[in-house]
Amino acid sequence: MKYQYWLSNIPGVGCKTIHRLLGQAGSAEEIYFLKKEQLEKLSGLSDRQVHAITDRKKNWNLEEKYAALGESGISFLSCEMESYPKQLRNIVDAPYSLYIKGKMPDFSKRRVAVVGARMCSEYGKKMAEQIGEKLAFCGAEVLSGMARGIDAYGHIGALKAGGNTYAVLGCGVNICYPRTNQKLYEDILSHGGIISEYPPETEPIAQLFPARNRIISALSDVVVIVEAKERSGSLITADFALEQGKDIYAVPGRVTDSLSMGCNNLIRQGAGIINSVEDFVKDLELYACNDTTQENFNKLLLEKDESLVYACLSLRPKSMEELLKKTGFAMPQMADILQRLIQKDFITESFKNYYIRKI
Structure with a gap:
């Protein structure tokens, strides 16, 4: 894995070039041990990239750098590893490597x-x-x-x-x-x-x-x-x-x-x-989730006036004036109902005197 980590850290050598190199040399480890003359014979490598690869071998302490990565709490995956996500393997320009802090998605879930x-x-x-x-x-x-x-x-x-x-x-x-x-x-x-x-x-x-x-x-x-x-x-x-x-x-x-x-x-x-x-x-x-959502909704037991106002709202903001017209409530009553719905986390005031449903 340390050779794969080295290969993913060469300036000017991106995933397209790495995949071309792997197609010719086989693995990161084999690329690491190629001499300059051998690198120059590989197709698709510029002189600058050959220099970058050889320079990285000379001036990059492989053991030290790889140990430091492990101590940092950052995980590393490359497409040479079985644990590399299959969802990425066959896409155009598949990344050669991934760095992960925390965890990867659970591929058994949506x-x-x-x-x-x-x-x-x-x-x-x-x-x-x-x-x-x-x-x-x-x-x-x-x-x-x-x-x-x-x-x-x-x-x-x-x-x-x-x-x-x-x-x-x-x-x-x-x-x-x-x-x-x-x-x-x-x-x-x-x-x-x-x-x-x-x-x-x-x-x-x-x-x-x-x-x-x-x-x-x-x-x-x-x-x-x-x-x-x-x-x-x-x-x-x-x-x-x-x-x-x-x-x-x-x-x-x-x-x-x-x-x-x-x-x-x-x-x-x-x-x-x-x-x-x-x-x-x-x-x-x-x-x-649908039954649970309905159960949680029912537990809050909206009052009749709250249900009426809630039914008038949607995912687009509606003004206080629109709600007054639709329900026929007086301004003080409407203000009280809206405040209760906000406290119960059913709606939110998106901007002054405009209200929107929450999930």
Whole structure:
């Protein structure tokens, strides 16, 4: 394994080149012991890459570096190992190696990726959180990229339900990116894992992030896009998912919103539509939670006036004025009912005097 770790840490030698080398030399160990003249005879290697490989042998203490990795608490997998996930083996540009902090997804469970825009709307945040929470409550595992916005809220929803969630990063697993997600990073480590194809200490740079999307989709059974512009990184994940034969679902949005264009286009092209979180989990055949959900709902014993107001709400924010018109209640009575529903965790105030259902 130490030779595989060495091979995955050579600057300028990416997974495509490594796979070509393995096809000719057989294994990381055999590549390690090739002389410079032998490396130069291999096809597909530039002079610069030959120099990088030979330099890494001279200036990289193999035993010391491998021992340090073990002490760091970071696990290492390569495609030369039997434990490497079969879900990744046959994808285009399969990563040669994975670094894991925490644990890998449980492949005996349903796994769903929840991804979307970084600069998302309040509606998008609520939907991502509710989808993540409902999936985790039903026993599925949630994957995403821990980016700001939709990714983060998908993770947050899963954690809220006490489920497992996993983040695939475009940097080393020992680096929290973005820094503002430090608490989320720590929570994910406690209830799942952080995964990357890049060695520890790899800094987050823009060109590394699109490639990680192929890993998110490959490790998942289903990919959900919550909000995406017409040209969006989330649509890269959707493209990878299509290429890998995965099911894609999208959350629809207003046709006038730029954040909805990517999702609405996916739906027009045949993606599944999420117009109800309950129906979505049924589509995934995650039925086990439905009776429990109803039981928990009944335990809260909503009063008649609370049930009436709750029935008027949906996943889109509704104003106090709309609710007053629909129910005929007076303002003080409505304010009291809404406050009770918030306390019982049935609804939330998305912004001042606008209310939205929770799961």
